[in-house]
Amino acid sequence: MSSGKGKSVFLTSFNVLVTVFMLAPMVLVILTSFTPGMFYEIPTTQWSLQWYRAIIDVGFLNGFVVSMGLALLAALVSLILGFLAAFVMTRYVFKGKVMADALFMAPIIVPAVALGVGLLQFYVNVGLYNTFFALLLAHVVITVPYIIRTAAVSLSAVSREMELAAMDLGATSRQSFVHVTMPLIKSGLISGYIFAFLISFGEVAMTIFIIGSKYTTLPVDMFNYMLQVNTPVIAAMSTLLIVFSIVLMVVLDRLFGLRTIIG
């Protein structure tokens, strides 16, 4: 046993390779986005921001606004409703609790395509198709499990004794909730919100079914653009999205610790 922990050279080099495999697409997208020419290549002598300027001409700005509005709102509605649900789930015992929990978690397990098919048919038949409201509610459904999970974890981390102690000292249960529980779970809730935002912001598989002509989200716009034309403007837009996601992930990390929220 050369190294006690078993970190062999083979295992290490394998991991280096896999990490390259995991990150290569993103790194190459970022490098390519600065190309001065019409082709996808990594600029060596000349760097250019022309494709960043082209983002606006292509019309991605519209999709970006829709996606932002949709993700911000959907995550907010999810946060409020999901928090209430998580509160009930962690603090009460009632009939049908297991079923309610299964229902709230189901959107993670049910394939996006199946939900997309169901929602499309439903929206077309009830006349909700091509409305922002339709998109919003669909995104609430797919983000709510993530909110409930993070909120439930935060809520169960607050020991019940602390709330009881506050109440024994004369606080009403509402006061104890506002002054004891809320401050303790605040970062958990913000993390859940960012998490839900990222899920909604990047969703394509279900959204593409229910998207009308009126409101298209940025990823769907990019998807369609890639199927038709192909210029490095996609690389520029992708780079902005990569930077955006990584910034949000770092915020998550600072706030709650990625380790605690996801790992």
Add this chain to the structure above:
Amino acid sequence: MSSSNGVMMTVLGTPIPPTNAPPVPAATAKRPMRRKAYGKRRVNWFPLLLLTPLLVIMVIFFVVPLSRSVVISFFHFSGPGTFDSSQLTIQNYKDFLSSPFYLGILRRTFMMSLIVTILCVAIGYPVSYYMMQLSGRKQQIYMFCYLAPWLINVVVKAFGWTLILSPAGYINTILLNLGIIQTPLHLMYNDFSMIVGLTQGEMVFAVMPILASLVSMDPELRSAAADLGASRVKTFMRITLPLSLPGIVAGSVFVFTMSMAAYTTPALLGGVKVRVMSYIAYQQNTSTLNFPFGSAVSVILVIFTIVVVQVYMRAMASGKRKVIFR
């Protein structure tokens, strides 16, 4: 340690029960509420009141659309976006199951998902094993490398692979310039590119549950086995691997399920010739607006996935018993 793993598992929604955050015991949770702020009668209604808004949304925008689409799959097609609900039929299922074209697509989807699952577990296991041995900050950064691709848009990831794999992409350019090949390799718009893209995109769902099962394992077990004279290979085969089996099962079920339903990556990397089930569901529902057949495709996809996962989990459960009580 174990509680932070619980968080991870719960966020990813892996169906392993013990990882759920344990709820506060019933008795202690209920009593103070009743005693302090609320009257006896309100106690029963209060939780329900808080749950109602979400329950209503989930029923209208989740349960109803899904059940509707199952019902619609048993109706006749009567024109774009409409169906004849006067009588039930299994014609849509017959059409699918008797067509070599559609069966071929189901087969392709299954094979693709199977390969992606095997790759994700085979690559993800050593990755998790390595990650487990890292400490603190290092582990965090390494985990970030695997989580980042998940939270970065699928379209962006697929685009990245286009840059690498296309005929004028980075791999072909390098190989051509080095003189290793004379004509560009066909790496793009086929099963290969689809599998590569999905494997990278879903790796995290194999790594996280496996890592959780490895971390929750008592390290003393391994050293005990070593003290008793077991070789490293034997320790791994008899102790580490069997005990991390739940993580492998959870991870592979997750990756398989997601691959079966994947739409974006296959559409962007598979090209026009390589189609999967989700594409057919999309095409039937949005181009021809044949809702009954489109529903049937989606139902077949879901049921097929459930059956495969169930068979697999049964097999793994009995296999595990054999390994441990050998």
